[in-house]
Amino acid sequence: MKALQVLDSPADQLPAEVVAAFFYTDVRPLSGPSGLLDWRLNGRMTALLLRSRALGRPGEHLLFAGNGKMAATWVLFAGGGMHSQLTPLTLSGLIGSVLDAVRQAGFQRVALALDNMEGMTIQDAERTAWDWLDKDRFRGMQVVLACRDSQG
Numbered sequence: 177m178k179a180l181q182v183l184d185s186p187a188d189q190l191p192a193e194v195v196a197a198f199f200y201t202d203v204r205p206l207s208g209p210s211g212l213l214d215w216r217l218n219g220r221m222t223a224l225l226l227r228s229r230a231l232g233r234p235g236e237h238l239l240f241a242g243n244g245k246m247a248a249t250w251v252l253f254a255g256g257g258m259h260s261q262l263t264p265l266t267l268s269g270l271i272g273s274v275l276d277a278v279r280q281a282g283f284q285r286v287a288l289a290l291d292n293m294e295g296m297t298i299q300d301a302e303r304t305a306w307d308w309l310d311k312d313r314f315r316g317m318q319v320v321l322a323c324r325d326s327q328g
Contacts (some may be wrong), residue, residue: 179309182302183322188216188246190287190320194239195248196274197289198256199225201232208291209322210253216245221253232256234270237277248287252278264296268304275308279317287320298323 183190187197187209197209199221206214206222214221217240224230230238236255242248254274256262271288278286290301298321305321308314 179317180302180305180319180321182298183320185322187212187287187289187322190247190289190322192248192285192287192318192320193283194250194252194278194281194285195246195287195289196252196254196278198270198291199230199232199253200256200259200262202258202260203232209289210291213246213251213253213289217243217251230255234266235273237274239281250283259292262293264293264300264304267293267296267301268307271301271304272308275305275314275317275319279314284316285318285320287322290321290323293323
């Protein structure tokens, strides 16, 4: 597999050690890829949100072991801040934050499931991912990038 692959697949079907999706402070209930992954995890993320144990702030990362209902073994929910204030620049920083988090956790194969990217196309996201993957600290990492409509 090359370092970056772009797929049109739902978040629960992405081939990787860990699948990551963003969740936001101003989007409840969870929707898109994070909603689908939460559903596959029997609402474990929603339970944390309801108890205010997770908020969706930038830099917030919650890692769950998979339960066999998805292709990836692990699921990472990454806080994205306020979705209403998402821009291509902030999305680029969020993508880099996820790549750093999964690298620090020891994963080499990550799938990043994106939803509504506020004016950023999948090609823009692909260029952003390549920009991050060109950095020395991400050498050897394999990334699957997926962008689907609100169904995950």
